[in-house]
Amino acid sequence: MIVAERKPFEEVAASIQDYKKVLVTGCATCVAVCLAGGEKEVGVLASQLRLKAKAADKDTAFGEATVQRQCDMEFLAEMDDLVPEYDALISLACGAGIQFLAERYPDKPVMAGVNTRFIGVNRDVGWYEEKCKACGNCVLSQTAGVCPVTMCAKSLFNGPCGGTSNESCEIHKDQPCAWFKIHERLSRQGRLANILEVFPANDWRNQKPQTLIQPGYEDRKAAFAEEK
Amino acid sequence: MKSDSKLEKLLEAGHFAFTGELGPPRGANIEALMKKAEPLKGMVDVVNITDNQTAVVRMSSFGASLLAIQAGLEPNFQMVCRDRNRLAMQADILSAHAHGIKNMLCLSGDHQQFGDHPQAKGVFDIDSMQLINMVKNMRDEGKFLNGEEIDGPPRLFIGAAANPFARPYGWRVHRLAKKVAAGCDFIQTQCVFNMERMREWVKQANEMGLTEKTYILAGVTPMKSLGMARYMKRNVPGMDVPDEIIKRLQGVDKKKQADEGIAIACEQIQEFKEMKGVAGVHLMAIEWEHKVPEIAERAGVLPRPEV
Numbered sequence: 001m002i003v004a005e006r007k008p009f010e011e012v013a014a015s016i017q018d019y020k021k022v023l024v025t026g027c028a029t030c031v032a033v034c035l036a037g038g039e040k041e042v043g044v045l046a047s048q049l050r051l052k053a054k055a056a057d058k059d060t061a062f063g064e065a066t067v068q069r070q071c072d073m074e075f076l077a078e079m080d081d082l083v084p085e086y087d088a089l090i091s092l093a094c095g096a097g098i099q100f101l102a103e104r105y106p107d108k109p110v111m112a113g114v115n116t117r118f119i120g121v122n123r124d125v126g127w128y129e130e131k132c133k134a135c136g137n138c139v140l141s142q143t144a145g146v147c148p149v150t151m152c153a154k155s156l157f158n159g160p161c162g163g164t165s166n167e168s169c170e171i172h173k174d175q176p177c178a179w180f181k182i183h184e185r186l187s188r189q190g191r192l193a194n195i196l197e198v199f200p201a202n203d204w205r206n207q208k209p210q211t212l213i214q215p216g217y218e219d220r221k222a223a224f225a226e227e228k
Numbered sequence: 229m230k231s232d233s234k235l236e237k238l239l240e241a242g243h244f245a246f247t248g249e250l251g252p253p254r255g256a257n258i259e260a261l262m263k264k265a266e267p268l269k270g271m272v273d274v275v276n277i278t279d280n281q282t283a284v285v286r287m288s289s290f291g292a293s294l295l296a297i298q299a300g301l302e303p304n305f306q307m308v309c310r311d312r313n314r315l316a317m318q319a320d321i322l323s324a325h326a327h328g329i330k331n332m333l334c335l336s337g338d339h340q341q342f343g344d345h346p347q348a349k350g351v352f353d354i355d356s357m358q359l360i361n362m363v364k365n366m367r368d369e370g371k372f373l374n375g376e377e378i379d380g381p382p383r384l385f386i387g388a389a390a391n392p393f394a395r396p397y398g399w400r401v402h403r404l405a406k407k408v409a410a411g412c413d414f415i416q417t418q419c420v421f422n423m424e425r426m427r428e429w430v431k432q433a434n435e436m437g438l439t440e441k442t443y444i445l446a447g448v449t450p451m452k453s454l455g456m457a458r459y460m461k462r463n464v465p466g467m468d469v470p471d472e473i474i475k476r477l478q479g480v481d482k483k484k485q486a487d488e489g490i491a492i493a494c495e496q497i498q499e500f501k502e503m504k505g506v507a508g509v510h511l512m513a514i515e516w517e518h519k520v521p522e523i524a525e526r527a528g529v530l531p532r533p534e535v
Contacts, residue, residue: 153339154309154350158357158406161336162391162418163465170465171339183399196402198410201314201358201373 001030001121002094003128004037004114012045012090013052015111019060019088022049024113025079025101026066027093034128036114037092039066045092045113070097076104083108136205142194144185149202151178157199230367230413233330233385234302235274237535239414239443244501245508246529247304247416247445248272248520251281252292261292264517265299271524272511273532274331276416279306283343290320293329304387305329308337313353314362314373321363325382333387333416334359338465357410360388364411388412390444392429393422393468401432408442415442416510419449419460420496422468430505439505446500449512450523451489454478490523497527 016022024046032038046062053060065082067075070093083089088109091098095116102110118130133150139157140147149155153171159179163170167180186192213221229236238245248268253260268275277296279289286292293303305324307317324332336356340348354362354373362373363386370381388407392400404415420426426446433439451457454477461469473492480488493511500506509529513520524530 153341154336154352154355156336156352156355156357158355158410160394160403161356162389162394163336163338164391164394165465165467167395171341180395183396187396192402196406198357198361198406201354201362204353 001033001119002096002116003034003118003120003130004031004092004094004116006036006041006045006092006114007112009045009048012111012113013049016049016060016088016090019086019109021061021063021086022088022090023063023065023079023083023086024049024090025070025092026064027068027070027091027097028066029069029071031092031094031097031114032066033122035126037094039064041092042066045090070094070101073100073104076101134206135202136210137203139199142199143182144189144191144194146178146181146185148178148182151176151181157202158195231330231383231385233274234535235304235331236385236413238273238533239507241533241535243533243535244529245443245445246272246524246532247274247276247508247510248517249276249278249510249512249514250292250296250301250517251278251515252287252289254284254286256287258295261287261295262299265296265301267518267520269300270532271520271530273508274302274304276304276306276333276510276512279308279335279337280311280343281306281338283310283338283340283345283348285344290324290329293324294327297328302331303329304331304333305384306333306335307359308335309352309355309359310337310340310350313351317354317359318362318366318372321366321382321384322378322380325384326380329384331385331387332363333389334363334412335389356388357406360386360407360410360412368411385414386412387414387416389418390415391418391466392420392426393418394466397425397428400429401436401438404429404433404442405436405438408438412442414445414507416445417447418466419447419512421449421460421473422470423496423499424470425468427503430503434505439507443507444505445508445510446496446503446506447510447512448493448496448500449514450493450516450519451477451485452514452516453485453489454482457489490519490526493523494527497529501528 024042026037026039026042042064046064049062067078069075083105090111090113091101092113098112119132120128120130123129135149152159160177164177169175169177277289277293289306293305296303334356340350365371370378390404457474460467477485497509500509
């Protein structure tokens with residue numbers, strides 16, 4: 001899932017200080033799971049903002065709305081009747097959701113309520129770890145399910161580097177060395193031959209804005225372009 | 229010969245190589261650089277010019293290498309993967325050859341977090357293994373990384389680093405084998421303090437036939453003080469400083485610690501001269517360049533052979 005964290009409250013409050021009616025919007029998918037931008041967090045932020053406005057003797061009004069996914073126009077459409085009543089929007093969705101919301105309502109200022117951090121996993125409640133950098137060329141089959149791009153601080157394909165120490169990464173002793181892990185697991189599986197050869201330079205596919213159309217869906221995109 | 233490198237000529241002729249290191253200044257202070265270069269003349273065969281070492285901004289390795297040539301030294305141009313992408317790397321490799329640089333050392337580079345610009349974006353477009361392979365193909369195939377032809381291939385003697393001291397130990401020699409397969413001509417190891425582990429690693433390299441395909445130069449760093457030894461043991465990633473080194477430095481008067489550090493380094497160099505599979509020593513006298521003549525003298529590696 002996409003993992004995000006709430007922005008500092010003062011930063012969010014400052015971003016909407018010039019508006020009278022503000023809609024705080026949430027997303028019920030990834031950011032809800034990681035406790036940053038679901039219905040509950042929308043409620044908390046709206047309450048904090050109301051208290052702050054009251055304390056400053058301002059009559060700013062705050063609404064709340066959470067849709068299933070802000071990264072989907074179909075769900076954003078549920079807010080079409082609500083949004084015109086507001087001067088500005090705050091989105092607690094990930095960066096993708098925020099941008100899609102802003103695209104749907106181009107006349108409304110949209111403020112980011114979270115910092116999107118990474119694609120990761122739920123280690124425990126409130127505890128998330130990055131696992132994928134969406135590099136576009138997955139080598140996990142060869143590296144025993146440990147990503148050298150994400151889990152190695154230098155994204156080395158032929159690690160480890162000289163800084164590996166006592167199974168740890170040079171950046172921090174609590175960060176395992178990805179290449180130690182890769183070696184350990186491949187060794188356990190009898191697949192060390194996978195890393196005896198030199199991995200060639202990577203074809204980085206995440207260096208420009210990307211579009212992906214699954215096979216069989218090309219016509220839909222063409223029709224969409226015509227409609228426009 | 230693959231290059232016009234003096235290091236290559238010496239090693240090919242069977243001489244025991246003795247290389248040094250020079251860290252460029254944190255500024256455009258040419259005088260400081262020249263002052264550090266002076267004591268290295270005639271004492272070492274080639275001088276590694278570090279590339280923003282420990283991720284701290286300095287005069288570039290390329291620029292300082294050119295100044296080293298002016299100072300009468302043969303530079304070993306270090307290049308890390310942290311600060312440049314594959315375009316900039318290839319451009320600098322061509323420029324290096326064009327300006328008379330004959331050796332280069334391919335490294336990953338310390339993570340930017342350790343340096344003076346920890347907010348920087350680390351490039352790491354390719355890794356050190358891929359860099360070695362890229363330079364090798366540029367030189368021997370006359371091809372850029374993308375397979376296109378080079379108009380005037382760079383003729384560089386290609387070096388790489390190796391660390392015999394990280395776990396799992398059994399993997400270390402295989403990683404060396406990968407560097408050899410990628411195309412490195414010589415290896416300069418991490419600073420060696422744990423001689424027992426070093427002997428074992430060299431033995432494995434001999435058994436795998438790697439020392440016939442590449443020249444291994446053992447990294448030697450003299451300890452300037454007990455404090456330095458303790459710091460390296462505790463704080464420098466990848467360092468393996470055995471307690472016996474600490475104890476030896478503890479055993480002498482504080483004023484004699486530097487001398488004891490040099491004595492330890494000289495004993496190591498003596499052993500490396502005799503060790504099958506070791507073709508030379510890379511002396512990393514960190515911010516201690518002026519001591520290099522004394523160390524070279526005491527280690528019995530003078531005069532340096534002319535080739």
